[in-house]
Amino acid sequence: METADEQGIPMDFAIGANQGQEYRPSLERKDWPYTWYTYSNVTVAPGQTFKGTLPLTIQAANKRPSFMHHLEEFGEQTLIAVVAIEVLQDDSTAEGDYTEIDRIIDLTDKVAHGSRSLTWTAPKAAPGATWRIMGWYERFTNQRSIDGPSDAKTYLQNGSWIVDHFSAAGARIMDQFFDDHIVPEQSDRDLLASVGKYAWEDSMEMDSTLWWTRGFDKDFKRALGYDIRTCLPLLLIKENGWAQVQIAYDEEFYSKNMTRGEECNKDYRSVLQTKYEEYIQAHAEWARLKGLKFCNQPSYNLPLSMTESSPLLDAPEGESLGFFERIDAYKYLSGPAHFKKNPVISSELGAVRGMLSYSQTLSQVLWSFHRGLAGGVTMNVLHGYPYGGPFPNTTWPGVTIFNYLFPDMWGPRQPTWRVFPGLIEYMARNQYVLQAGAARVDLAMYIEDTPWTLATGYLSNNLQELGNTHDYIGSSLLASDLVTTKDEVLVPDGPAYKALVVYNQTTIDSRMANKLGKLAHAGLSIFFVGDLEYGQDIMKQIIKRGSPNIYSLASKDELPKALRDAGIVPNAAILNKNQAAGWYSVWRSTPEAEYIWFYSDGENNDTPVKTLNISFSHIANRTPVLLDAWSGQATPLHHFKRGKTDMVIPMTLGGNEMSIVAFVKDHGAKDPYVMDFTGLVKGFFSSAKKSKDAIFALVSNGAGTVTLSNGKECRFKRSVLKTTALNL
Numbered sequence: 164m165e166t167a168d169e170q171g172i173p174m175d176f177a178i179g180a181n182q183g184q185e186y187r188p189s190l191e192r193k194d195w196p197y198t199w200y201t202y203s204n205v206t207v208a209p210g211q212t213f214k215g216t217l218p219l220t221i222q223a224a225n226k227r228p229s230f231m232h233h234l235e236e237f238g239e240q241t242l243i244a245v246v247a248i249e250v251l252q253d254d255s256t257a258e259g260d261y262t263e264i265d266r267i268i269d270l271t272d273k274v275a276h277g278s279r280s281l282t283w284t285a286p287k288a289a290p291g292a293t294w295r296i297m298g299w300y301e302r303f304t305n306q307r308s309i310d311g312p313s314d315a316k317t318y319l320q321n322g323s324w325i326v327d328h329f330s331a332a333g334a335r336i337m338d339q340f341f342d343d344h345i346v347p348e349q350s351d352r353d354l355l356a357s358v359g360k361y362a363w364e365d366s367m368e369m370d371s372t373l374w375w376t377r378g379f380d381k382d383f384k385r386a387l388g389y390d391i392r393t394c395l396p397l398l399l400i401k402e403n404g405w406a407q408v409q410i411a412y413d414e415e416f417y418s419k420n421m422t423r424g425e426e427c428n429k430d431y432r433s434v435l436q437t438k439y440e441e442y443i444q445a446h447a448e449w450a451r452l453k454g455l456k457f458c459n460q461p462s463y464n465l466p467l468s469m470t471e472s473s474p475l476l477d478a479p480e481g482e483s484l485g486f487f488e489r490i491d492a493y494k495y496l497s498g499p500a501h502f503k504k505n506p507v508i509s510s511e512l513g514a515v516r517g518m519l520s521y522s523q524t525l526s527q528v529l530w531s532f533h534r535g536l537a538g539g540v541t542m543n544v545l546h547g548y549p550y551g552g553p554f555p556n557t558t559w560p561g562v563t564i565f566n567y568l569f570p571d572m573w574g575p576r577q578p579t580w581r582v583f584p585g586l587i588e589y590m591a592r593n594q595y596v597l598q599a600g601a602a603r604v605d606l607a608m609y610i611e612d613t614p615w616t617l618a619t620g621y622l623s624n625n626l627q628e629l630g631n632t633h634d635y636i637g638s639s640l641l642a643s644d645l646v647t648t649k650d651e652v653l654v655p656d657g658p659a660y661k662a663l664v665v666y667n668q669t670t671i672d673s674r675m676a677n678k679l680g681k682l683a684h685a686g687l688s689i690f691f692v693g694d695l696e697y698g699q700d701i702m703k704q705i706i707k708r709g710s711p712n713i714y715s716l717a718s719k720d721e722l723p724k725a726l727r728d729a730g731i732v733p734n735a736a737i738l739n740k741n742q743a744a745g746w747y748s749v750w751r752s753t754p755e756a757e758y759i760w761f762y763s764d765g766e767n768n769d770t771p772v773k774t775l776n777i778s779f780s781h782i783a784n785r786t787p788v789l790l791d792a793w794s795g796q797a798t799p800l801h802h803f804k805r806g807k808t809d810m811v812i813p814m815t816l817g818g819n820e821m822s823i824v825a826f827v828k829d830h831g832a833k834d835p836y837v838m839d840f841t842g843l844v845k846g847f848f849s850s851a852k853k854s855k856d857a858i859f860a861l862v863s864n865g866a867g868t869v870t871l872s873n874g875k876e877c878r879f880k881r882s883v884l885k886t887t888a889l890n891l
Contacts, residue, residue, distance in 0.1 A: 173360035182365035185308035185323030200375035223411035252291030329438035334445035394427035466614035470637030482511035497539020498634030523570035600753030630733035667693035763816035770818025785826035842867015
């Protein structure tokens with residue numbers, strides 16, 4: 164903090180060690196950081212009677228020992244629920260590795276309070292089926308975030324433990340520890356308030372049989388009106404596990420009635436989402452009371468919604484690693500931020516899969532950087548070294564974390580460090596522009612993304628290749644007071660969406676259906692794409708009303724034409740058909756200028772240089788200026804065509820290249836500009852030193868013409884000198 168103060172720079176900080184999600188409790192304390200839900204089970208044949216004590220649970224095996232600690236065995240277990248499940252005969256024709264069940268019987272009331280004793284006779288079952296009794300226990304996860312030293316003398320030295328992420332109490336126990344032990348003195352807190360900017364938490368790297376918190380069953384019943392007990396076995400699926408790839412005890416359960424399982428999981432995740440939001444809000448309130456802001460990598464790895472969580476954050480953050488550098492994935496963060504007019508969308512840049520430490524080139528870093536910006540990221544965080552100076556008992560390059568499996572820590576021990584000042588300035592200029600004003604986005608896409616995965620989304624380039632941009636928006640924002648419409652535009656003082664696309668959503672509730680109907684009545688164009696059998700009569704009624712603003716499409720292949728037929732065109736429309744693969748744009752609007760950021764995706768050697776004609780809407784009365792993010796220079800553009808409202812500019816980009824055009828207000832008569840040319844003209848430029856009114860053409864061999872906006876036509880004929888042999 165003192166160094167940040169001396170250097171005059173803001174400081175972000177992790178609330179806790181490792182992923183910033185830890186706490187160091189005393190073993191004697193009752194507020195142990197995280198309660199979870201797990202089970203034991205006993206097999207009982209049909210007609211057989213179980214009479215005895217239900218077994219306690221054992222912690223599930225650690226599936227990710229390279230970066231995640233195992234769950235340790237200590238602490239009390241409290242029996243909360245008991246159910247019996249009818250396990251059907253294993254069907255060799257069934258797809259996947261799971262256990263199929265039919266009946267689920269709640270036996271909880273047959274167990275005396277405070278006891279684990281049960282007497283129960285299993286009823287008849289389907290042919291080949293059997294019964295299992297499942298005892299469900301609340302217990303502590305006992306999962307470390309960081310190991311302590313072997314000679315720890317106090318609990319403060321005994322490592323750090325992962326906290327409950329589904330209650331405000333879980334956040335407060337972390338925040339209180341930070342206040343008591345990291346900044347205990349008032350002078351420390353004053354300095355933090357002066358230099359601090361973002362309190363930060365990383366992505367959730369933790370394990371559980373079933374994500375839970377104390378009182379979750381009561382919250383569930385209060386919200387849904389029924390008991391969660393008979394749903395519990397159906398929640399044990401990989402989609403609810405960490406990163407949707409693992410399941411405790413290697414066993415998944417699916418109901419013979421698939422609808423039943425889907426409803427249970429939908430309801431469970433909705434309550435889990437609410438509890439996670441309580442956790443986020445508690446952190447954010449703590450930070451804001453200190454004059455700070457809260458940054459968090461929300462939702463992913465767990466069965467939660469990113470579009471619902473990220474609006475609660477001052478700076479939602481993604482990462483190259485968890486997002487696989489997919490441009491569309493970042494839109495789940497940037498969409499809600501655009502909607503709320505939040506200028507900062509952060510990303511942990513550079514750590515990618517399939518590349519070892521010290522193998523990442525700066526071109527690859529730029530590729531990750533550009534792809535994030537194309538998805539709406541406006542602030543990137545690079546990895547530095549976690550220590551300064553030489554590290555004892557190491558050779559170059561020093562200590563390298565994660566077993567050299569991921570790139571890359573940047574600092575003085577990297578040979579490329581000497582060029583980093585220019586690289587950082589380039590990144591800063593891009594981010595400065597992309598944080599300016601308000602985002603302008605063509606389309607809002609309504610989506611229910613619980614659980615969020617990379618497979619969620621529109622997953623087609625048919626809109627992007629025409630120049631369309633889109634955001635993903637969840638139900639809480641669409642139902643909020645932030646929703647306004649004017650002149651058939653949604654959130655006109657923000658992204659100014661021209662249409663709302665409801666793509667393949669099969670779980671729209673009556674509240675949202677009514678909201679969509681009101682938006683259509685207010686003039687907003689709404690496109691329903693995909694299966695319209697939502698199961699809610701009110702939704703079907705809205706679609707059948709035949710509003711001129713409601714469009715029903717069978718597939719996303721029909722959407723580009725439907726938008727065009729409805730008169731909805733991109734803010735920055737690409738006029739070259741079937742040539743714009745990999746081209747992306749971001750538009751920011753300020754009172755002084757309209758900024759449009761362009762990017763051509765692809766590696767430098769793989770993607771050819773292309774020139775595409777871009778039509779910019781409603782800026783014909785502005786002057787285009789090219790902003791060079793490498794040099795910081797602004798250069799007037801001289802080659803474009805003005806229409807009544809739009810302006811067409813030819814843009815030239817190679818792979819992994821970007822360009823920024825600023826459209827500034829005219830403050831006088833428009834100078835002549837180039838409308839068209841023939842021949843080998845490489846470009847146009849002006850020079851204040853020679854003549855502020857002159858336009859110079861850089862031409863190659865041959866003849867040609869240049870047509871100016873004032874009607875003047877300039878002809879040229881140039882020949883390149885022949886090569887001359889030199890006698891050396």
